[in-house]
Amino acid sequence: MSNEVEKTAAAAGTKPLLEVSHLKKYFKVGNKRTLKAVDDVSFNIMPGETLGVVGESGCGKTTCGRTCVGMYDPTDGTVLYNGKNIHELKGAEKKAFTKEVQIIFQDPYASLNPRMTVAEIIGEGMDVHGLYTGKQERQERIGQLLRMVGLNQEHANRFIHEFSGGQRQRIGIARALAVEPRFILCDEPLSALDVSIQAQVANLLIRFQKELGLTYMFIAHDLAMVKHISDRVAVMYLGSVVELATSAEIYSNPLHPYTEALMSAIPIADPDIEDSRQRIMLEGEVTSPIDVPPGCKFQSRCPRAKECCRKDAPELKEVSPGHFVACHFAGK
Amino acid sequence: MAEEKVMTPQVEEEAVEIGKNWKANPHKWTGDPNQPLLEVKNLRVSYHTYAGEVQSVRGVNFDVKHGEILAVIGESGCGKSVTARTIMSLIRHPGVVKEGSQILFEGKDVLSMSKKELSQYRGGDCGMIFQDALVALDPTMRVGKQIMENLRIHSKMTKKEAKEEAIRLLDVVGIPNAETRFRQYPFEFSGGMRQRAMIAMAVACQPKLVIADEPTTALDVTIQAQIMELLKRLRDEDGTSIILITHDFGVVAGFADKIVVMYAGQIVERGSRKEIFxxxxxxxxxxxxxxxxxxxxxxxxxxxxxxxxxxxxxxxxxxxxxxxxxxxxxxxxxxxxxxxxxxxxxxxxxxxxxxxxxxxxxxxxxxxxxxxxxxxxxxxxxxx
Amino acid sequence: MNTDTVSIKKPEDRFAFVDQDSLYADEITRKNIGFWADAARRFKQNKVAMFFLIVLVLLIVMSLLGPVISGKDYITINGQDKNMAPCSQYWLGTDNMGRDLFTRSWVGLRTSLVIALVAAGIQLVVGCLYGSIMATLGGIVDDVMMRIVEVISSIPNLILCTLLLVVFGNGYVQLLFALSVTSWTGTARLVRGQILKLRESEYVLASKAMGGSNMHRILKHLLPNTLGLLILELAQAIPSVIFSETSLSFLGIGLMPPNFSLGTMLQQGQSTMNFYPFQLLVPCVLLSLLVLSFNVVGDALRDALDPQLRN
Known part of the structure; x- marks a missing residue:
């Protein structure tokens, strides 16, 4: 698979910003059992691109994201940022990495320190990396960041419990942007927000990407939103990527049965479409990621499962340019 | 008089239209079909906090007919959940239902019911499905027993009958191996299963009205589709009226008959599903x-x-x-x-x-x- | 930012569109209130707690000023004035050696308070250090240190104290040591739990991702968010230490004459209870008031500081 990745990268003429190859992250859970949160995942992210990662809860998307930005140490595999293995960075290089890579968290209530004012929260990264020369400059920059996310200087000295979820999430974005990063891991930044606020934040993310040339890894369970924001989408199931393609391709030509089911389960806000739609109903629920049986991970819920699915795990193959699927029957 | 005569055939037509799906359960079908099952009149609810009186619901009116699905849609803090709780008469301190508010269930005011009437009403005539099943189910009690309790409070079933009924209900809501599941505790269920168990509990006594407060918000999309299908079947087969509280227009599109859009404690728009969309x-x-x-x-x-x-x-x-x-x-x-x-x-x-x-x-x-x-x-x- | 002042001057303006830039929908109407200010506000709302806070302050002030007010010392033995009932010369009477009970009570209270404060302080510092070391190092160190805590806390407190005092003798230092030798284990566990919880919280992760050093994280995130908990722990430790000290002294294994505290006064009063009840009553009332006010104030503090009650 890594060969194909390199080929596509070479074809585009640029080097990927983030290269993830054969990444594994296992957790030990009691009784000598292992939870394979991330199980042999490979992908790359080009500069200025948004890679969306979707999957249901427990599919390992958050663990995968956090391992990719160095919050967790991988069990196996490598993550290269700008060609350097991020888990082996030391000293100044490590510090530079923490400035270039930021995270926007899911829960706007838990991700901001309740004892700090907005100015302290946004200024924290600037303090750590020494991004200003004087108090005056720091204050101006904070004001500028607040205005970028639609708030203003007045809010700087308030404590975060006075803000609504959407306002907090915007403060979280301002905090991430404060250190002028290149790559932002968006870990379900919209799922705790109201619909009208989701749109605000999504628009902000899209706008900042255009204006500041940011690269995103956008993790969410809301396929519609992921498809909307991302250039390419990776669908994860039980720790593995089962399908990876451009977002238009994923929508118009889903090849993995899980992607198809996911797509058909998403409600569309249009009564006529909803009334005439035939849903692919998946039986059962996501199986536990602990002690997964051999073969295809999706076999227990798959409507197409055959004998070979129980024996061999399908590999992620490129079925058409840029469209990767891990299914024995893809394209057949 | 002349007007009444003109109205009558239409009313009958509607009754047939609504009633066609649950002829198997005629006991449900009581009263005048044109009389709403639930009427909410000028509902106002406030919460007293340090910052002052938070007027969560500010004069809300709507009604739900027999066998109708009403969706209340709005963002968090718009008062939709408070409205749902008030219908179940679950408002506690520091919440206060203001003077002049009325909730009529089959013509009877829920807000002035006696304790005895309320216990028949809650869980008997009116079931509620919460967003978070893990909180709503008693973690120390077996799931089956919780359903049995509800059955035994509201009907004169013997223990054995209640058990059989509870197993049947678990089966109906699509829980496999109902008999084994009957003896398990809520934490042994997955999220979707818990939600199903809660639905089984809510519909155990064949309520006329089910209030579903964000029933699928905590669930994954594939499970959400299953649960919504289940709720829809509940209406189509048993003729239960449903109030669906949600923030998701997508869920409502294929589900509701009528939609009420709430904002800042008030209804800003109401209409049929197609009118709203x-x-x-x-x-x-x-x-x-x-x-x-x-x-x-x-x-x-x-x-x-x-x-x-x-x-x-x-x-x-x-x-x-x-x-x-x-x-x-x-x-x-x-x-x-x-x-x-x-x-x-x-x-x-x-x-x-x-x-x-x-x-x-x-x-x-x-x-x-x-x-x-x-x-x-x-x-x-x-x-x- | 406030557009509420826009008023409709002419009737034809009623349906004129408002300039979109003048509308500001992110306004916060509630007043700006910090964590501590909010906690203080909630505390002030609790009338009972405010009353006992005043009682507490009075007790502390009196323990310093009481002897000065009465103008008598608390050591001089006065043979003629033994066991006197309250009178104009001795406001609360005298004890069996003719010493002024009023003065002695306040001094005894002072001793009890100082012992309680110091012991609670030791408990907090040791518990805090121990707990944070457990949480930060983790792994085997954590396991071993946790087992030590378990062993210590499984020894009955009173027996251990008695043993220590019997072996090392009676005195302030020995008493303080005996009182704090086991009490810190609870604090250590509490701090360990809190730090483990905070370390996984997203804002600490965010700080880590931002490249902040360990020290930065401890000072900016862990400490401020543990402070409330520590204040509570202190408020709850003080009355319990007062009780332990009093019980030990009452049993005659705490302080020894000429040192005295409320506990030793209780012991003395108890022996003459049938004839001179005020000798027991005075230290009794003071002790009850002291512990009661600490408990009520501590409870109110918990309500005021608990973030879950914030709305």
Missing amino acids: YNPQHPYTWALLGAVPRLDWENKQMLRTIRGTPPDLVAPPKGCPFARRCELCMNVCLEEMPPVKEFPGEGPENHGHSAMCWLYADDAPAEVREKAEALRVKGGEGHE
């Missing part, structure tokens, strides 16, 4: 419809946003609550409460479409309406 009148409704990306939309287009945040209901604005976020805010919107305008729809199912907005005031000039028409999104098409 294809002919939205209130700027808030059309903004909401444009704010959610749809799978069949073009990529990376700017979503329609609503600026800012909803007003703090400690000090609700004196004019339209949405005015400050509205693209078409007029002077009058900031000063006075907007009037409710009725829109005559085509066909009987599209009756009762109305919106609370100054754009449609009788004395509003024509150019205002033209601008509104230009900005309105029909059927939720993308914008910008």
Whole structure:
């Protein structure tokens, strides 16, 4: 698979910003059992691109994201940022990495320190990396960041419990942007927000990407939103990527049965479409990621499962340019 | 008199229309079909906090007919969940239901029921499905037993009958191996299973009304589809009326008969499913419809946003609550409460479409309406 | 930013569109209130707690000023004035050696308070250090240190104290040591739990991702969010130490004459209870008031500081 990745990268003429190859992250859970949160995942992210990662809860998307930005140490595999293995960075290089890579968290209530004012929260990264020369400059920059996310200087000295979820999430974005990063891991930044606020934040993310040339890894369970924001989408199931393609391709030509089911389960806000739609109903629920049986991970819920699915795990193959699927029957 | 005669055939038609699906359960079918099962009149609920009185619900009126699915849609803090809880008479200190509010269930005021009547009403006539099943189910009690308890409180079943019924219910809501599951505790169930178990509990006594408060918000999409299918079956087979509280227009699109859009404790627009989706009148409704990306939309287009945040209901604005976020805010919107305008729809199912907005005031000039028409999104098409 | 002042001057303006830029929908109407200010506000709302806070302050002030007010010393033995009932010369009477009870009570209270404060302080510092070391190092160190805590806390407190005092003798230092030798284990566990919880919280992760050093994280995030908990722990430790000290002294294994505290006064009063009840009553009332006010104030503090009650 890594060969194909390199080929596509070479074809585009640029080097990927983030290269993830054969990444594994296992957790030990009691009784000598292992939870394979991330199980042999490979992908790359080009500069200025948004890679969306979707999957249901427990599919390992958050663990995968956090391992990719160095919050967790991988069990196996490598993550290269700008060609350097991020888990082996030391000293100044490590510090530079923490400035270039930021995270926007899911829960706007838990991700901001309740004892700090907005100015302290946004200024924290600037303090750590020494991004200003004087108090005056720091204050101006904070004001500028607040205005970028639609708030203003007045809010700087308030404590975060006075803000609504959407306002907090915007403060979280301002905090991430404060250190002028290149790559932002968006870990379900919209799922705790109201619909009208989701749109605000999504628009902000899209706008900042255009204006500041940011690269995103956008993790969410809301396929519609992921498809909307991302250039390419990776669908994860039980720790593995089962399908990876451009977002238009994923929508118009889903090849993995899980992607198809996911797509058909998403409600569309249009009564006529909803009334005439035939849903692919998946039986059962996501199986536990602990002690997964051999073969295809999706076999227990798959409507197409055959004998070979129980024996061999399908590999992620490129079925058409840029469209990767891990299914024995893809394209057949 | 003449009017009554004209009305009668239509009423009968409607009764047949609504009643056709659950002839198997005739016991459900009591009373006049044209009489609403539940009427909420001028409901006002406040919460007392340190910052002052938070007016969560500010004068809400709606009714639910037999076998009807009503969706209450709105964002967090708009008062939809408080409304649901008040219908179940579950408001506790520091919440207060204001004088003059009425909730009539089959003509009887829920708010003035005695304890005994209430215990029959809750769980008996009216079941509730909560967002978080893990909190709503007793963690120290076996799931089966919890359903049995409910059955035994509301009917004179023997233990054995109740057990059989509970197993049957678990089976009906699609829990495999119902007999084994009967003896398990809530934590042994997965999220979707717990939600199913809670539905089984809510419908155990064949309630006439089920209130589902964000029943699928905590669930994954594939499970959400299963649960919504289950709820729909509940209406189609048993004729249960359902009030669905949600923030998700997508869930509502294939599900509800009538939709009520709430904002800042008030109903800003109401109408049939198709009227709301294809002919939205209130700027808030059309903004909401444009704010959610749809799978069949073009990529990376700017979503329609609503600026800012909803007003703090400690000090609700004196004019339209949405005015400050509205693209078409007029002077009058900031000063006075907007009037409710009725829109005559085509066909009987599209009756009762109305919106609370100054754009449609009788004395509003024509150019205002033209601008509104230009900005309105029909059927939720993308914008910008 | 406030557009509420827009008023409609002319009737034809009623339906004029408002300039979109003048509308500001992110306004916060509630007043700006910090964590501590909010906690103080909630505390002040609790009338009972405010009353006992005043009682507490009075007790502390009197323990310093009481001897000065009466103008008598608390050591001089006065043979003629033994066991006197309250009178104009001795406001609360005298004890069996003729010493002024009023003065002695306040001095005894002072001793009890100082012992309680110092012991609670030791408990907090040791518990805090131990707990944070457990949480930060983790792994085997954590396991071993946790087992030590378990062993210590499984020894009955009173027996251990008695043993220590019997072996090392009676005195302030020995008493303080005996009182704090086991009490810190609870604090250590509490701090360990809190730090483990905070370390996984997203804002600490965010700080880590931002490249902040360990020290930065401890000072900016862990400490401020543990402070409330520590204040509570202190408020709850003080009355319990007062009780332990009093019980030990009452049993005659705490302080020895000439040192005295409320506990030793209780012991003395108890022996003459049938004839001179005020000798027991005075230290009794003071002790009850002291512990009661600490408990009520501590409870109110918990309510005021608990973030879950914030709305």
